[in-house]
Amino acid sequence: MLYKILDKNHHKEFLSNLVANVKMVGPKKKDDSCHDFTSIKDVDEIDTAYQKTTIPPAKKILFPSTENLVRFRLGETIESEGLLESSETVLFGINAWDIAGMNFLDRFFSTDFADENYIAKRKALTVIGIDTEPTETNFAHYMDSEYVIEGFDLYFTDLGDRFFVRIATAKGNALLDRFAHIKDIEENDLKDFNKYMNVYRKKFKLEINMKNFLDNFENIYDKKGVWEELAEKCYSCGSCNLVCPTCFCFNVKDDINLDLKTGQKMREWDSCMIPEYGLVAGEHNFRPSKENRLKQRYRCKLITYKEKYGKNSCVGCGRCIEACLAKINIAEDINAIKKEVNV
Amino acid sequence: MGKPKVGIFGITGCGGCQLEILNLEDQLLDLINAVDIVHFTEAITEFSDDYEVALIEGSITTEHDVERIEKIGSIAKIVVAVGSCAVNGGLNCLKNLYGTEKANALVYGDKKEWIDTIDVKPVDAYIQVDHYVRGCPPNRLEIVDVVRSLLVGRNPEIPNYPVCIECKRNGNTCVYELGKTCLGPISRAGCNSRCPNSVSGCEACRGVIDDPNVNAQKDLLAEHGLSVKDIMEQFNLYNACKGKTIEQT
Numbered sequence: 001m002l003y004k005i006l007d008k009n010h011h012k013e014f015l016s017n018l019v020a021n022v023k024m025v026g027p028k029k030k031d032d033s034c035h036d037f038t039s040i041k042d043v044d045e046i047d048t049a050y051q052k053t054t055i056p057p058a059k060k061i062l063f064p065s066t067e068n069l070v071r072f073r074l075g076e077t078i079e080s081e082g083l084l085e086s087s088e089t090v091l092f093g094i095n096a097w098d099i100a101g102m103n104f105l106d107r108f109f110s111t112d113f114a115d116e117n118y119i120a121k122r123k124a125l126t127v128i129g130i131d132t133e134p135t136e137t138n139f140a141h142y143m144d145s146e147y148v149i150e151g152f153d154l155y156f157t158d159l160g161d162r163f164f165v166r167i168a169t170a171k172g173n174a175l176l177d178r179f180a181h182i183k184d185i186e187e188n189d190l191k192d193f194n195k196y197m198n199v200y201r202k203k204f205k206l207e208i209n210m211k212n213f214l215d216n217f218e219n220i221y222d223k224k225g226v227w228e229e230l231a232e233k234c235y236s237c238g239s240c241n242l243v244c245p246t247c248f249c250f251n252v253k254d255d256i257n258l259d260l261k262t263g264q265k266m267r268e269w270d271s272c273m274i275p276e277y278g279l280v281a282g283e284h285n286f287r288p289s290k291e292n293r294l295k296q297r298y299r300c301k302l303i304t305y306k307e308k309y310g311k312n313s314c315v316g317c318g319r320c321i322e323a324c325l326a327k328i329n330i331a332e333d334i335n336a337i338k339k340e341v342n343v
Numbered sequence: 344m345g346k347p348k349v350g351i352f353g354i355t356g357c358g359g360c361q362l363e364i365l366n367l368e369d370q371l372l373d374l375i376n377a378v379d380i381v382h383f384t385e386a387i388t389e390f391s392d393d394y395e396v397a398l399i400e401g402s403i404t405t406e407h408d409v410e411r412i413e414k415i416g417s418i419a420k421i422v423v424a425v426g427s428c429a430v431n432g433g434l435n436c437l438k439n440l441y442g443t444e445k446a447n448a449l450v451y452g453d454k455k456e457w458i459d460t461i462d463v464k465p466v467d468a469y470i471q472v473d474h475y476v477r478g479c480p481p482n483r484l485e486i487v488d489v490v491r492s493l494l495v496g497r498n499p500e501i502p503n504y505p506v507c508i509e510c511k512r513n514g515n516t517c518v519y520e521l522g523k524t525c526l527g528p529i530s531r532a533g534c535n536s537r538c539p540n541s542v543s544g545c546e547a548c549r550g551v552i553d554d555p556n557v558n559a560q561k562d563l564l565a566e567h568g569l570s571v572k573d574i575m576e577q578f579n580l581y582n583a584c585k586g587k588t589i590e591q592t
């Protein structure tokens with residue numbers, strides 16, 4: 001990792017150069033409640049003082065909600081053609097936990113089975129991170145995701161009059177060379193950076209007890225009543241999955257056009273919280289109830305990938321908490337499971 | 344095999360569903376190439392009693408409607424109910440809630456004897472329906488999907504998950520966050536979350552999913568300031584037929 005300094009008075013110039021020269025996606029105010037990452041045409045559209053984005057920026061670009069995978073033509077033989085869409089893009093303004101979420105998806109979509117559609121888009125993406133204020137539902141610090149050391153090309157930390165720039169890749173370095181007036185760091189820059197991080201970490205107020213959750217999850221896995229109570233209000237609406245930066249499940253569909261000759265295979269975001277997810281041949285459903293499904297979601301988010309990759313897939317962004325109209329709250333439930341065992 | 348002959352019929356409805364078919368624009372020619380449309384109440388003057396597939400808009404609200412629907416049922420091999428009125432009675436069922444006699448008197452006054460109005464029922468109260476295209480108006484792409492599924496011999500996929508899924512795929516801000524209410528969590532998707540896409544709450548015009556959490560939805564609406572009466576009005580707007588409301592599903 002290389003460290004440099006970008007003075008504040010050169011910051012806008014850097015962004016303007018980016019907007020003028022590359023395809024850029026960044027945070028823009030959407031309405032009274034949310035920001036959204038969209039294509040930036042004018043540097044003044046960028047609003048880095050955001051807190052909430054409904055859909056995680058990296059997921060939106062790399063694993064879009066609907067995507068055509070294959071085009072086919074039926075005839076004597078079936079002709080088919082894989083569709084790979086990607087274009088060089090700079091993602092500016094993503095925060096640490098969303099980078100951590102992307103790092104999970106990177107790993108997921110390239111291990112066991114290499115997902116070419118995802119990988120092509122990822123290769124074409126340059127990532128510039130920044131810190132944002134955590135919402136009240138954020139617990140990224142408990143998921144080691146309030147600070148990241150990989151996944152980005154550049155990371156800008158706001159030290160008041162200047163940015164502390166972490167450069168992680170040659171691609172990031174080249175971008176700075178081309179578009180920014182940077183200077184070398186001095187000793188006090190590093191000190192200020194560490195001081196800043198201490199203050200920043202204190203902004204994450206939500207407390208959760210992961211250790212107790214992990215120690216006790218299996219014990220209460222089949223305990224009657226516990227999950228029924230936690231899931232009572234669940235609509236099985238899937239919002240918690242779709243807004244999650246690390247939910248990767250999708251459903252594949254064949255669409256035939258009205259000419260009955262041509263068509264496409266497409267995928268769309270799926271959710272393990274809806275009953276159809278567990279529906280298999282013979283109308284058998286291996287997760288028929290909402291309590292089964294909530295339990296499975298928590299296992300997937302907090303345990304499965306801890307065992308598999310050494311790090312759980314939840315990055316603590318809090319989106320599922322905010323999206324849930326039934327007020328089902330993963331942070332509270334992690335703590336509740338500890339209490340269950342205590343009684 | 345020749346092209347299947349298709350009849351498109353309007354019973355009692357606003358004509359909006361048939362209009363959706365006409366609005367297919369770039370797919371309309373493909374549709375006409377794929378099937379032989381022999382009858383189309385809203386679009387062609389010729390009549391035909393020779394068809395295999397019937398697409399039916401509207402609900403059954405008069406004795407005359409009953410005769411028509413029974414005749415269609417006796418001819419068509421495959422019946423598709425198109426739109427809320429045909430699928431579950433739709434808005435028309437508000438008449439049943441109000442009281443058919445009372446409604447007749449209110450609308451037609453001293454001429455009410457001229458009118459043969461009866462309790463509103465959906466198409467499947469009279470004849471067997473093979474496929475349902477929900478919505479008021481229905482999603483025209485879904486009408487196309489049903490037709491091409493029939494042509495290739497597979498079951499059309501009609502979602503049984505809530506509108507919230509489509510709403511999130513579309514990246515919308517939930518309208519609850521903007522101070523509005525929405526029946527999305529219990530309503531059946533398939534419309535591509537049409538109403539929330541334009542920042543309005545869903546009114547369940549496609550009916551509800553198989554296992555809706557009605558109690559949670561009631562609590563949620565109450566928390567957002569709706570009275571019991573308001574809540575029932577929302578629930579009943581499109582879903583008061585089949586002798587049961589969202590309440591009783």
Ligand code: SF4
Binds near residue numbers: 234239240323327328
């Ligand atoms: S937990 Fe909440 S967001 Fe998730 S499916 Fe249930 S109601 Fe929907």
Ligand code: SF4
Binds near residue numbers: 243320
């Ligand atoms: S499970 Fe919830 S808190 Fe964790 S990463 Fe997903 S959306 Fe964020």
Ligand code: SF4
Binds near residue numbers: 246300
């Ligand atoms: S199984 Fe559920 S929780 Fe896990 S990635 Fe898929 S949708 Fe998300």
Ligand code: SF4
Binds near residue numbers: 506517
């Ligand atoms: S706006 Fe309606 S459909 Fe969309 S997420 Fe909110 S409740 Fe669900």
Ligand code: SF4
Binds near residue numbers: 506535536
């Ligand atoms: S959002 Fe709801 S009311 Fe609107 S079209 Fe869809 S199902 Fe009907």
